[in-house]
Amino acid sequence: MSDKRLPIVEDITGLSRTYRVLWSLQYLGFTIFGPADQLPHRDPRERLKRDRARRVLRAHEAAGTQAPDEVIAAADR
Numbered sequence: 390m391s392d393k394r395l396p397i398v399e400d401i402t403g404l405s406r407t408y409r410v411l412w413s414l415q416y417l418g419f420t421i422f423g424p425a426d427q428l429p430h431r432d433p434r435e436r437l438k439r440d441r442a443r444r445v446l447r448a449h450e451a452a453g454t455q456a457p458d459e460v461i462a463a464a465d466r
Contacts, residue, residue, distance in 0.1 A: 403448020
């Protein structure tokens, strides 16, 4: 596992407005009230970023389009 933090995927393909709002609130909640800094593979904020990237990747696959490289890299971790 890499100790490098994932970027938040900017591509919103397949993400509803409700999902994005709830995701942002959950990410903010983990940032303020979550556990102390942890290794990236155990950090709940990193898990949220990976799940978001995987959802975007699935939406691109379903639409038959090519996902950006940052989405593929974040989803593969």
